[in-house]
Amino acid sequence: MNNNDTGMTLIVKTITRISVWIIILYGIYIVLHGHLTPGGGFGGGVIIALALLNVLLAYGRDFTADWLNPKFLHGLEAASVSAFLIMGILGILVGGAFLGNFISHGQLFHLVSAGTIPVLNIVIGIKVAMALFLVIWVLSALELKEGEEV
Amino acid sequence: MILPYFIIIPLLAAFLITLIAGEKDHWGIAFSLITGIVLTVLAFYSFLVFRSETLVYQMGGWKLPYGIVLVQDALTGYMLVIVNLIALTSLLFSVNYIRYLDPDWKYYALFMLLLAGMNGVILTGDLFNLFVFMEIALLAAFALVAYGGRAEEYEAAFKYAVMGAVSSTIILVGITVTYSSTSALTMAAVADALSQGDPKIVHWIGGLFLVGFGLKAAAMPFHAWLPDAHSSAPAPISSMLSGVLIKVLGIYVIMRLFFNVLGAPDVFIRIFLVLSAISILVAGFISVNQWDMKRLLAYSSISQIGYILLGLGIATPLGILGAVFHLLNHAIFKSLLFFNAGTVEMMLGTRDLKKMGNLTRALPLTSNTSLIASLAISGIPPFNGFFSKLIIIIAAIQAGYPLYAIFAIVGSVLTMAALMKVQRYGFRGENEVDIGDKKVNWKMNTAMATLAVLCLVASVLIIPGIKEAAFDPVISVITEKTQYIQAVMGR
Amino acid sequence: MTIYLLCFALFLVGLYGILTKRDLVKIILSLTIMGYSANLFFILFAYRSQALYPILSEGAEMAPMVDPLPQALVLTSIVIELGTTALLVALAVRLYQKYKTFDITKIRRLSG
Numbered sequence: 030m031n032n033n034d035t036g037m038t039l040i041v042k043t044i045t046r047i048s049v050w051i052i053i054l055y056g057i058y059i060v061l062h063g064h065l066t067p068g069g070g071f072g073g074g075v076i077i078a079l080a081l082l083n084v085l086l087a088y089g090r091d092f093t094a095d096w097l098n099p100k101f102l103h104g105l106e107a108a109s110v111s112a113f114l115i116m117g118i119l120g121i122l123v124g125g126a127f128l129g130n131f132i133s134h135g136q137l138f139h140l141v142s143a144g145t146i147p148v149l150n151i152v153i154g155i156k157v158a159m160a161l162f163l164v165i166w167v168l169s170a171l172e173l174k175e176g177e178e179v
Numbered sequence: 180m181i182l183p184y185f186i187i188i189p190l191l192a193a194f195l196i197t198l199i200a201g202e203k204d205h206w207g208i209a210f211s212l213i214t215g216i217v218l219t220v221l222a223f224y225s226f227l228v229f230r231s232e233t234l235v236y237q238m239g240g241w242k243l244p245y246g247i248v249l250v251q252d253a254l255t256g257y258m259l260v261i262v263n264l265i266a267l268t269s270l271l272f273s274v275n276y277i278r279y280l281d282p283d284w285k286y287y288a289l290f291m292l293l294l295a296g297m298n299g300v301i302l303t304g305d306l307f308n309l310f311v312f313m314e315i316a317l318l319a320a321f322a323l324v325a326y327g328g329r330a331e332e333y334e335a336a337f338k339y340a341v342m343g344a345v346s347s348t349i350i351l352v353g354i355t356v357t358y359s360s361t362s363a364l365t366m367a368a369v370a371d372a373l374s375q376g377d378p379k380i381v382h383w384i385g386g387l388f389l390v391g392f393g394l395k396a397a398a399m400p401f402h403a404w405l406p407d408a409h410s411s412a413p414a415p416i417s418s419m420l421s422g423v424l425i426k427v428l429g430i431y432v433i434m435r436l437f438f439n440v441l442g443a444p445d446v447f448i449r450i451f452l453v454l455s456a457i458s459i460l461v462a463g464f465i466s467v468n469q470w471d472m473k474r475l476l477a478y479s480s481i482s483q484i485g486y487i488l489l490g491l492g493i494a495t496p497l498g499i500l501g502a503v504f505h506l507l508n509h510a511i512f513k514s515l516l517f518f519n520a521g522t523v524e525m526m527l528g529t530r531d532l533k534k535m536g537n538l539t540r541a542l543p544l545t546s547n548t549s550l551i552a553s554l555a556i557s558g559i560p561p562f563n564g565f566f567s568k569l570i571i572i573i574a575a576i577q578a579g580y581p582l583y584a585i586f587a588i589v590g591s592v593l594t595m596a597a598l599m600k601v602q603r604y605g606f607r608g609e610n611e612v613d614i615g616d617k618k619v620n621w622k623m624n625t626a627m628a629t630l631a632v633l634c635l636v637a638s639v640l641i642i643p644g645i646k647e648a649a650f651d652p653v654i655s656v657i658t659e660k661t662q663y664i665q666a667v668m669g670r
Numbered sequence: 671m672t673i674y675l676l677c678f679a680l681f682l683v684g685l686y687g688i689l690t691k692r693d694l695v696k697i698i699l700s701l702t703i704m705g706y707s708a709n710l711f712f713i714l715f716a717y718r719s720q721a722l723y724p725i726l727s728e729g730a731e732m733a734p735m736v737d738p739l740p741q742a743l744v745l746t747s748i749v750i751e752l753g754t755t756a757l758l759v760a761l762a763v764r765l766y767q768k769y770k771t772f773d774i775t776k777i778r779r780l781s782g
């Protein structure tokens with residue numbers, strides 16, 4: 030963890046070790062309260078992706094490949110979209126139209142209310158976070174010097 | 180109802196392929212072929228059964244002015260049949276071609292995304308939803324053009340991506356102006372509000388949308404991305420791009436917006452005529468000059484899109500019949516020509532016409548089907564190209580535009596010259612070319628033979644009894660311009 | 671009125687960058703600026719004077735609010751343009767690996 034060859038200096042690594050978890054918590058807050066406050070799946074997902082990007086920038090690529098598992102993240106991304114479409118199909122079977130709201134609506138202004146909207150927010154948040162992080166992960170593997178001649 | 184399944188099934192297939200496929204591409208091929216067959220069957224069913232009524236499906240159960248609707252009328256059903264049929268033959272062709280190029284499951288996932296995006300553009304009834312699905316289809320298309328990994332493909336994909344992004348920004352500005360002047364985004368509600376509003380807003384919105392969607396449809400001043408992108412892409416992607424994508428994203432949306440929503444103002448009809456004349460002639464002249472086989476076919480695509488725009492610009496029922504029929508025909512024979520080019524490239528390793536020779540002994544099915552496709556696109560009876568071009572020419576004379584009829588005839592002669600160049604140098608040249616022991620796989624042969632048979636079968640659609648059943652509902656959707664509002668909102 | 675003119679000036683800045691710059695990365699940046707100006711134009715149309723933010727909270731009375739629909743649409747549009755930019759950057763890196771330059775006047779193998 031305290032490898033001085035890759036990544037940035039020791040001060041940056043120490044601060045990142047603390048602040049990454051706070052940023053992920055903030056992102057989860059924005060995703061979960063998507064039906065009460067602005068933000069929702071997209072905004073919260075981007076914040077979680079940026080928290081993981083913090084780790085990639087501060088510690089270097091090899092350490093992040095040990096800490097997270099990119100293949101698992103890849104599968105998680107595809108599974109979350111499939112979960113979204115299955116929620117939609119459940120909406121057809123139970124509710125009457127695609128993405129229909131079939132869970133009970135609950136009371137206004139409570140955290141657990143508004144039917145399927147929080148569930149869809151969580152699914153979209155996972156998808157956006159994984160997608161953004163994997164895009165930057167793949168781009169960071171490309172090096173400018175390699176590649177065969179024309 | 181079955182309307183959202185056209186979008187759900189390819190999207191689910193794309194992401195299940197990503198989840199399940201390992202290193203090899205067996206699951207990718209299996210899922211995508213099953214999806215292609217299911218979608219083609221559903222498209223035929225929905226066109227034949229629901230031909231003369233309009234189905235409206237509200238997503239999420241929200242009522243009409245508040246939610247997004249999916250609309251199916253006759254024009255939608257017709258375009259769905261064309262898109263899914265060509266996609267199925269492309270998938271069948273690409274099983275072996277992609278194994279030759281670079282075998283990977285990512286190709287099939289991207290292809291399913293392209294199909295889902297195009298189905299979404301056809302089915303939707305809401306302007307911003309159309310923008311989102313168009314972007315999904317375009318991103319998949321950019322990635323697929325760059326699939327092979329050669330240097331020219333990256334350059335072509337970059338040019339295509341920059342021009343596509345500029346036109347998408349212009350379309351977004353057009354949607355902004357529409358929303359601010361009518362405060363509605365559903366196409367039927369926008370049509371309703373625009374028909375009672377200021378005519379100057381209609382001109383402004385129409386101008387912005389013409390530039391944006393004209394670049395997607397490769398009308399002549401905005402065509403510059405098409406020769407590079409369509410000649411460098413792998414062959415089944417060239418046939419999907421040239422056969423269906425420029426028609427769905429360009430011509431179908433122009434039909435929907437300019438005839439059903441904006442009410443076909445005269446200024447834009449005249450602009451269509453001028454753009455189509457430029458497209459037919461200039462692209463025809465440039466296409467005779469090319470020595471690269473796929474680049475020649477790409478320029479001839481621009482020329483044929485000019486024919487479809489000419490049919491739309493005449494705006495009588497006969498002209499629109501010609502445009503709609505030529506849309507179907509061009510999808511069939513241009514896909515077949517690109518499949519032939521792909522087979523020749525796979526067997527010989529080159530696309531340069533000067534290096535090819537006599538291929539009739541070595542690749543019999545390929546050279547025969549390319550002869551059929553060349554005769555069809557030049558307009559020789561009894562193939563389908565003859566009937567659609569004849570209808571457009573007669574419609575131009577009947578509506579009082581004899582100059583445009585002469586342009587159309589000159590364009591047809593140029594097309595025949597370009598394709599005869601392909602036949603003379605590429606397939607029936609002087610020297611016999613030996614390709615050794617390589618054989619063309621049965622899947623590629625099946626795809627080419629199916630399309631060649633369809634070239635003959637599609638000309639059956641012009642017989643008067645079948646024409647009433649197949650084409651008249653489609654034409655009436657376009658010509659009764661604002662009946663669309665009544666059909667969507669009246670229920 | 672001046673706000674709309676400034677937004678249009680931003681659009682023209684982006685368009686100038688795409689048309690005249692020779693470096694691939696500068697073309698991608700200009701495309702991003704043009705996309706931002708279109709989104710800004712959309713948000714500017716949602717403003718109503720003397721209106722509140724469109725969030726209903728507990729115990730508040732109903733007041734005139736600004737239009738929330740363009741805000742949702744602009745979120746979608748920003749994410750789409752992010753995807754396009756990511757694709758363009760990946761293509762630019764691959765182009766550098768093949769052609770060894772970022773100069774667009776030298777990447778010109780297809781012509782005619």
